[in-house]
Amino acid sequence: MRPTTATRFTIARLLFGADPKLHRMLQYWAATAVLYGFFLFLFYNQGIAAASQAVDALAVYTGCGIAAFYLLVRASRVLGLKPTTLAAAQGLFGIGCNMWAYSIAGPLRGATLMGLMVVVVFCTFALRPRQTLALAFAGLSGMGATMWWHQAHDPLHYPPAVEGVTFAIMAACSLAVTFLTGEMTKLRARLTRQREELAAALDTIRTLATVDELTALANRRHMNEVLAAEERRQSAAGAGSTCIALLDIDHFKQINDRHGHAAGDAVLRSFAAALRAGLRDGDLVARWGGEEFLLMLPDTGIEQAQALLERLRAGVAALAVPGLDGLRIAFSGGIGLRSGGEPFTDTINRADKALYRAKSSGRDRVLVG
Template identity: 40%
Template sequence: MNRAVFTSWADALLGTDRNQRVRMTQALVASGIYAALSVIVGLGVLLGLVEPRPAAALAVTVLGVSAVFLALIRSGANLRFASDPALTQAQGFFCVLAACACYVVAGPFRGAILMTVMIGQVFGIFALTPRQARRMATLGVTALGITMTAGAFWDPVRFPPRIELLNFLLIVLMLPIIGWLTGTLSAIRNKLRQQKVQLENALQQNRLLATQDELTGLSNRRHMTTLLVAERGRQQRNRMPISMVLMDIDHFKRINDGCGHQAGDQVLQIFADVITHGLRTGDALARWGGEEFLLMLPNTTAEDALICVERMRGQLAARSFEHIAPKLTVTFSAGIGVCTVDDRTDAIIERADRAMYRAKTAGRNRTVVA
């Protein structure tokens, strides 16, 4: 069969959502077991071991309810049951009831029907909690015990009490063990799932730490270096200039010493926020070190970069820092270096750095173009 056709057929039957496909597959397997059970009971009818009418009623009921479970999952109605979207408990309860009915109908080979209850317990590994698994095992033992007792009491010829006692003891031995194993495996599975989520979160955190400055949320020096390499590659194609702006907050040491390091951290965060809001798509800002920030402006001439930086200077001047310290104002000095196709990146950053220091020497709170 063509792979595309097979995929289309599988999507039509199981859906496209990964979790729903798993639930639908499990329900289909359960339906297949019920269908096979109905065929076996039907064979018993042909062999004269099972009465036709009860067998037919059982097959119709079992397959009908199984179809209802399939329809609920395929339509997405099962998602309303957030605690058990696979309907595992409901299907498990139904499996117990179906096994009890089949036990009554099956005739001489009813002992083999007990296997279906155990299969239902095993299905619980995928979703049941240990408590739910124990509850399912208790239900199985209780329901089959009542069925066997009623059969031995009302029809001891078809349900010999001694044989029913042995069957019941077998159920008492096996179902609690299977229920315990199911709960244990389910707990292990849930723990592994939680550990996977924790590992993914830790990996995500590590990725952020590798690319992001923890205090300001900006790119760190390493990530900015990567961005510069990528932008230089694009510059080779479009031949447009890249402006590098190195900015340093004026008298930052005085802010730290006079107001405290916590105030200094707040200043850095506000500065990063102000500058970031003035950027275009494609621009990049990084904390280059301490109170220094590197701004990359692709496809930007020195004149346009100067206009951009002065606009940011005005936005920073309009920002109040009174909540940090009375009469506190924050300014910055900036140096601009323009990178052409033939320039080295480190040389341009060095040129911007020298221009920034000229701005500081000239009185701070100004921008110098290299």
């Protein structure tokens, strides 16, 4: 019986975890395991190794190391192991395997030196440039000691001159790879930082495009978008009535002239906060322009809207704005009920005319258009 997709997913989750960072670390582990297996396959099947017992020992050592690192990576969060610590440990393990492979590979031992650069490149993804450089020097030191020992004890098979040239080429290539990967790491970090800064800038732009900076209410542009969306929603669903109210702070120009623009800004902020506190869930208020504010009251009839605005008038009248010497804040308002499927612009026009009548007839009142 073949396993189902859900079963395979469950097995994969058990093996590699659900956390994206852990999954990525285990992917790197899997890639190194495949690489070790490939080298051992060549050793066993291509006659590279001089002693099969040495290959068996290396295979056991490598297998145990792979299994141990899987467990360490899988339990890294529980054990509190950082990715840099795991990467450095796996790098040193890889260097040890490379030294061992060089010692038993026979005439083709030079090919195993490529493994040292592979170790450095793999560790670059988790280590900082200085740590990668330190790992490269550790690899060069280990391989250099291995090569020196062999040329000193078996110069016939490990000629000193050949070993010296081989080490020089390996060192130059390894340091070059380390330098280039370090620069790539810096570039990747810089690109990541720039991407984060760009995302933050886009969030700021979105906020500025939809929120009035002074009052922290929706701005006119955003309110127009909401009204258009509400028109589409009501057309599709046949929703109930919606009221639009336009409010204008009374004698606001006099407040600015007598008390200064800072006091005027304080009035706008306090007025906006009072409106926000007095609205119901689903209602929306926006700064429509200057000292004028627009309220969208979904699923609300004229009487409900009038009652709501009277409560708002009482709340605004109780505001105490510092620096105004006890001056009472009041507003005039006009209400329009959207009839049928008319555009909200027509409803706003009726509310605007009602607001004009409220201001003309003495202010501090709310009329219906």
